[in-house]
Amino acid sequence: VDPLVTIGEFSKMTYLSVKALRHYHEVRLLEPVQVDASSGYRLYAVSQVGTAQAIRRFRELDMPLEQVRAVLEAPDVESRNQAILAHLEHMQQQLERTQTTVASLQELLREGHATRAVEYRSIDAVRGLAVSGSVRFDDTGAWCTAAFEELHAVLSTAGSTPAGPDGALYFDEFFEEGEGRVIAFVPVTDELAPTGRTAPIHLAATDVAVMIHTGPFADLDQTYGALGTVVAERGIGAPGPIREHYLVGPGAPDESSERTEVCWPVISAGATVS
Amino acid sequence: VDPLVTIGEFSKMTYLSVKALRHYHEVRLLEPVQVDASSGYRLYAVSQVGTAQAIRRFRELDMPLEQVRAVLEAPDVESRNQAILAHLEHMQQQLERTQTTVASLQELLREGHATRAVEYRSIDAVRGLAVSGSVRFDDTGAWCTAAFEELHAVLSTAGSTPAGPDGALYFDEFFEEGEGRVIAFVPVTDELAPTGRTAPIHLAATDVAVMIHTGPFADLDQTYGALGTVVAERGIGAPGPIREHYLVGPGAPDESSERTEVCWPVISAGATVS
DNA sequence: TTGCTCCTCACGTCACGTGAGGTGGC
DNA sequence: TTGCTCCTCACGTCACGTGAGGTGGC
Numbered sequence: 001v002d003p004l005v006t007i008g009e010f011s012k013m014t015y016l017s018v019k020a021l022r023h024y025h026e027v028r029l030l031e032p033v034q035v036d037a038s039s040g041y042r043l044y045a046v047s048q049v050g051t052a053q054a055i056r057r058f059r060e061l062d063m064p065l066e067q068v069r070a071v072l073e074a075p076d077v078e079s080r081n082q083a084i085l086a087h088l089e090h091m092q093q094q095l096e097r098t099q100t101t102v103a104s105l106q107e108l109l110r111e112g113h114a115t116r117a118v119e120y121r122s123i124d125a126v127r128g129l130a131v132s133g134s135v136r137f138d139d140t141g142a143w144c145t146a147a148f149e150e151l152h153a154v155l156s157t158a159g160s161t162p163a164g165p166d167g168a169l170y171f172d173e174f175f176e177e178g179e180g181r182v183i184a185f186v187p188v189t190d191e192l193a194p195t196g197r198t199a200p201i202h203l204a205a206t207d208v209a210v211m212i213h214t215g216p217f218a219d220l221d222q223t224y225g226a227l228g229t230v231v232a233e234r235g236i237g238a239p240g241p242i243r244e245h246y247l248v249g250p251g252a253p254d255e256s257s258e259r260t261e262v263c264w265p266v267i268s269a270g271a272t273v274s
Numbered sequence: 275v276d277p278l279v280t281i282g283e284f285s286k287m288t289y290l291s292v293k294a295l296r297h298y299h300e301v302r303l304l305e306p307v308q309v310d311a312s313s314g315y316r317l318y319a320v321s322q323v324g325t326a327q328a329i330r331r332f333r334e335l336d337m338p339l340e341q342v343r344a345v346l347e348a349p350d351v352e353s354r355n356q357a358i359l360a361h362l363e364h365m366q367q368q369l370e371r372t373q374t375t376v377a378s379l380q381e382l383l384r385e386g387h388a389t390r391a392v393e394y395r396s397i398d399a400v401r402g403l404a405v406s407g408s409v410r411f412d413d414t415g416a417w418c419t420a421a422f423e424e425l426h427a428v429l430s431t432a433g434s435t436p437a438g439p440d441g442a443l444y445f446d447e448f449f450e451e452g453e454g455r456v457i458a459f460v461p462v463t464d465e466l467a468p469t470g471r472t473a474p475i476h477l478a479a480t481d482v483a484v485m486i487h488t489g490p491f492a493d494l495d496q497t498y499g500a501l502g503t504v505v506a507e508r509g510i511g512a513p514g515p516i517r518e519h520y521l522v523g524p525g526a527p528d529e530s531s532e533r534t535e536v537c538w539p540v541i542s543a544g545a546t547v548s
Numbered sequence: 549t550t551g552c553t554c555c556t557c558a559c560g561t562c563a564c565g566t567g568a569g570g571t572g573g574c
Numbered sequence: 575t576t577g578c579t580c581c582t583c584a585c586g587t588c589a590c591g592t593g594a595g596g597t598g599g600c
Contacts, residue, residue: 003506008450008579012516013502015411015495017452018580023564039572040581046506049499056495060375065563088376095369101334102362137289176282178291178591221289221330225323228287232277232320239552242286282553292554297590313598314555339589452565513578555597561590571581 004034004043014052021052029069030055063087093142100218116223118230119210120266123243126164129154129192130185130201137178141217144168145250147184147197154195155186163187166249169203169241183241206240208263212247216255220262227264240265278308278317288326295326303343304329337361367416374492390497392504393484394540397517400438403428403466404459404475411452415491418442421458421471422523428469429460437461440523443477443515457515480514482537486521490529494536501538514539 011018024030025042030052032042044052051072058068067087074080131147148166155162164187173180185201192200209231213223224242231237245261252258285292298304299316304326306316318326325346332342341361348354405421422440429436438461447454459475466474483505487497498516505511519535526532 001507003503003509005502005506006580008446009502009506009511012446012449013499013506015449015498017411017564018450019452019565020563022581027563036580041572042580046503049503053495053499057375057379059563061372084379091372091376098335098365101331102365105331105358137291172282172286175286175289176292178293221327224289225287225320225327228279228283229277229320229323232279232283233275235277237283280554291590293591294589296555301589310554315598316554333589550600552600553598555595557594557596558592559594560592562588564587566584566586568583568585569581570583572579574576574578 002045002047004045007032007042007044010044010049010052013046013049014056016052016056024055024065027065029065029072058087061087061091097138097218100216104216104219116211116226118227120207121210121263122207122268123205123263125205126185126187126203127189128163128167128185128187128201128203129198130183131197131199132181132183133197134179135174135182137174140182143182144184148186148249150196151184151186151198154192154198155188157195158190158192160188160190160192163189164245166246168244168246170244171241175242181241206243206263207238207266207268208243209236209266210261210263213260213262214256215258217250217258217260220260223260223262227262231264231266234266236266238265238267276319276321278319281306281316281318284318284323284326287320287323288330290326290330298329298339301339303339303346332361335361335365371412371492374490378490378492390485390500392501394481395484395537396481396542397479397537399479400441400459400461400477401463402437402441402459402461402475402477403472404457405471405473406455406457406475407471408453409448409456411448414456417456418458419524422460424470425458425460425472428466428472429462431469432464432466434462434464434466437463438519440520442518442520444518445515446513449516455515480517480537481512481540481542482517483510483540484535484537487534487536488530489532491524491532491534494534497534497536501536505538505540508540510540512539512541 005013007018007021010016011021014021016024021030021042025032030048033045033048034043035041036043054072055068058071059065063071067083071080071083074083129151131151133143135143151166152162167185167187169183169185171181174182183201185203192198194200209227211223211227211230213220242265243263245263247261248257248259250258279287281292281295284290285295290298295304295316299306304322307319307322308317309315310317328346329342332345333339337345341357345354345357348357403425405425407417407421409417425440426436441459441461443455443457443459445455448456457475459477466472468474483501485497485501485504487494516539517537519537521535522531522533524532
């Protein structure tokens with residue numbers, strides 16, 4: 001009592017297109033229980049309808065086929081639910097990004113941006129505790145949050161306190177290829193042993209042009225554009241990572257009070273105050 | 275005072291990857307103001323940063339490049355805003371679909387679905403007023419809403435009233451190819467002249483298996499699966515479009531009171547009551 | 549000379565969609 | 575015989591990403 005149906009009937013029962021069903025067969029995600037040897041006709045069992053509908057639901061949520069496969073092949077309910085939750089969290093993140101993007105579109109399309117102050121500064125060498133890794137552009141927020149959490153946890157466990165605001169280095173490939181080395185650091189004067197992902201770091205002195213960004217990170221590109229423009233106008237750009245200092249981080253009561261220093265490397269001759 | 279920068283510098287100022295910038299050049303969405311004749315180096319003007327950042331924002335919202343181009347090339351602020359709003363509406367729709375999908379995932383993954391009653395029925399020929407068109411599966415909700423709105427407007431203008439619940443026919447290609455003919459109709463006894471997209475229609479008598487779906491349209495696939503299964507078990511399927519009758523439409527105070535009749539064509543010998 | 553930044557192909561990715569051309573059973 | 579449903583290639587789509595292999599100026 002598990003009748004077989006043709007691909008067309010199965011399509012109507014599952015809301016999956018015939019092309020999609022053939023594709024799922026080809027990649028062995030959902031295989032017909034029987035294929036006619038002479039005609040090649042695919043025959044599906046009606047008991048496959050549930051699985052097929054689940055696939056369609058997951059695809060509606062833009063879950064990649066490989067992840068759908070993982071969910072379907074999960075050995076138990078536990079791990080299956082975990083896979084689903086992981087995807088929902090991912091969607092939630094994307095949703096938040098979308099909302100901040102929409103919110104800041106108006107800002108972007110408004111004419112006339114106020115010119116913002118640029119300061120030239122020689123930054124001394126800094127000792128600190130750092131976490132570094134290869135980070136994808138879109139994951140930066142989550143990665144940094146986790147990194148600074150870990151760093152501060154290690155600091156407080158060691159009974160040490162930060163000697164300055166949190167900071168991070170972003171290397172060129174991070175921007176130019178959408179993924180690259182990022183180093184999150186907290187300045188400390190004490191010597192600390194490596195723990196977990198954290199390790200001591202020594203940052204060399206450097207000359208930079210600095211602009212302060214006020215507001216949420218979603219609008220940071222505005223400051224990058226403005227600061228990069230100033231550096232280009234003066235023709236004083238120098239190689240090296242871009243550095244950010246989080247003077248007032250996202251822990252603040254409202255976003256608009258967040259303050260981030262963006263430091264763009266420049267040639268040392270420009271070490272004057274504008 | 276509009277300095278030129280290399281693609282690497284421009285990448286950092288705009289958060290666009292070098293590969294993306296080269297792609298935008300190739301498709302002429304964002305062209306460098308100058309290309310070095312001997313080396314092929316692209317040189318961008320810093321005044322292009324704003325446009326580039328706008329492109330990135332739109333792409334974050336998954337706006338297709340051609341639509342981004344349309345927005346950027348819009349002759350005036352008016353039409354530009356309209357293009358943006360159209361996209362935001364589209365996103366809003368998708369968001370709603372996502373939410374209903376998430377909500378009904380639990381339902382889907384629960385074991386054991388109650389068996390639901392199937393009735394076999396001979397439907398008489400019906401006269402009506404109809405709107406028909408080629409509809410994409412994902413646009414069905416919006417299309418039907420608009421169609422029935424138009425149909426009821428024409429009816430009330432003509433001083434006529436429906437002779438039965440709203441209904442629609444969905445032809446095989448609609449399911450099997452993800453886009454196909456849909457006919458939305460309202461039964462009427464009066465003769466009405468075609469107006470706008472509406473036209474009189476005459477539906478032939480047909481034999482069907484009927485299952486009543488209770489709840490939102492997002493879960494209709496469950497009923498299709500259950501009804502299709504019954505038809506396949508009996509081996510009584512017949513060619514022809516699937517028909518839905520909207521006994522209680524989405525106008526109701528809460529979704530769970532919505533009632534939809536799904537009518538699956540069967541061979542006429544089965545015209546008995548179960 | 550070594551590094552660095554940039555370049556151009558050619559091909560890959562993902563999840564199907566789009567025809568073209570053909571078969572088998574009522 | 576005509577229609578209908580199904581089949582298999584081969585190629586297209588979209589927005590880039592992935593190397594491979596190479597160039598030019600400090």
